[in-house]
Amino acid sequence: MRDSGRAPNPPCGILCPVCLIAFAQGTGENLLVLAANRDEDHARPTLAAGPWTDAPDVFGGRDARDGGTWLGVARAGRLAAVTNVRGGLAGKAARSRGALCRDFLIGDEDAASYGRRVVAERAIYADFNLLVCDGRSLFYVNRSSDTAVRVAPGVHGLSNAALDVPWPKVERSTAALRRALDGPPEALGPELFAMLADRSSAPNDDLPDTGLSRELERDLAPIFIASAVYGTRSSTVILWRKDGTLSFEERSFGPNGVPTGAVRRELDVPRVPSK
Numbered sequence: 297m298r299d300s301g302r303a304p305n306p307p308c309g310i311l312c313p314v315c316l317i318a319f320a321q322g323t324g325e326n327l328l329v330l331a332a333n334r335d336e337d338h339a340r341p342t343l344a345a346g347p348w349t350d351a352p353d354v355f356g357g358r359d360a361r362d363g364g365t366w367l368g369v370a371r372a373g374r375l376a377a378v379t380n381v382r383g384g385l386a387g388k389a390a391r392s393r394g395a396l397c398r399d400f401l402i403g404d405e406d407a408a409s410y411g412r413r414v415v416a417e418r419a420i421y422a423d424f425n426l427l428v429c430d431g432r433s434l435f436y437v438n439r440s441s442d443t444a445v446r447v448a449p450g451v452h453g454l455s456n457a458a459l460d461v462p463w464p465k466v467e468r469s470t471a472a473l474r475r476a477l478d479g480p481p482e483a484l485g486p487e488l489f490a491m492l493a494d495r496s497s498a499p500n501d502d503l504p505d506t507g508l509s510r511e512l513e514r515d516l517a518p519i520f521i522a523s524a525v526y527g528t529r530s531s532t533v534i535l536w537r538k539d540g541t542l543s544f545e546e547r548s549f550g551p552n553g554v555p556t557g558a559v560r561r562e563l564d565v566p567r568v569p570s571k
Contacts, residue, residue: 301462315456315528316519317377317427318469318491320435322449323477327568328536331473331488332377334366335521336529338551345532345546345559347416354401355544357530357559364394368401369544373566375536376400381423381439382456382506390420411435411444425454431568441500451477457504464498465519485533485545494519494532495553498506522553540567 315335321328334357336342341360347378348354356368359389367369367377376397389514400410407430414426418439426437427447434447436459445459451474452459460466472491498517508516528549537540545560 299394304307315521316380316450316465316469316492317379317454317489318466318473318488319427319454320451320473320477321429323445324449325405325481325537325539326374326535327538328434328534329473329477329484329488330375330377330532330534330536330540331469331492332367332532332534333492333520334526334530334532335516335525338529339525342529344548344557345530345544345561351402355563356397356401357532357546358393359392362392362394364392364396364398365401366394367543368397369534369563370401371563371565372404373402375427375429376535377427379425379456380509381425381458382504393421393424396421396424396426397428406430407433407435408444408446411437414488415442415444425456425459427454431566456506461504463504464502464517468494470518485535485543488533489531489545489547492519492533495522496570520553522549524551527551527553536565538568540565 315333317330317332318326319330325328325355330438343358345357348358353371354368356365358365361417369375378397396414407428410428414437421439423439428435436445436447438458453469454471455463455466457463469491476487479487495518497514503517512560530546530548532546534544542563542565547555548557550556
């Protein structure tokens with residue numbers, strides 16, 4: 297990506313969480329494979345992935361300002377992730393979108409019930425996409441919809457539009473995920489991190505139109521955004537296996553994409569019953 301000398305400054309609202317999620321459920325021995333980049337202002341205080349002090353069974357990064365998270369898992373066999381919606385409702389809202397993930401991770405509602413509750417309460421949040429998984433089912437909620445949708449097995453992509461809208465970064469990441477799933481299991485994680493590190497942009501004709509300038513759309517098109525003020529803060533790969541093991545690996549980055557740390561943790565979660 298060409299560095300224009302200025303930082304992208306998208307309309308992030310209260311929390312600008314993960315801006316790309318490529319995931320697959322029900323593939324081989326994996327219940328869920330997920331690769332995600334979180335894009336955010338570098339000045340926003342953030343805690344690296346780890347057990348939460350006030351909820352030790354939850355593992356993930358944390359927004360140090362409002363206490364929520366963009367992506368996390370719980371030992372009870374729960375996962376939640378949220379993205380904002382580009383061009384959607386911006387500005388002040390009653391609650392940070394990170395609370396959507398936090399409340400699911402520390403709670404005990406199944407994914408379907410929680411999704412229905414979020415739909416009923418969605419007006420108190422700025423526009424969002426939410427994924428919640430309880431080990432048995434994966435549900436998706438978009439703030440503009442009055443229905444929580446059960447996600448079908450297979451490969452999916454989510455950025456700052458609705459689920460599976462084919463933005464260039466979504467198409468590139470899901471194609472890379474499919475190739476990685478077809479390869480040797482030991483190469484899955486490294487291949488997904490290689491995908492998440494892709495800094496290439498997209499041709500102008502392929503860029504989405506979300507109300508931003510063409511130059512800014514181009515700056516935000518890469519899977520990995522490297523800039524001085526706003527960019528990719530973390531890359532995360534989660535491999536949730538049907539045998540009850542879950543690996544969570546996060547790589548953190550500072551301004552201009554400089555690596556700042558890495559965390560890897562293996563968790564034991566409830567085994568998925570055979571059908």
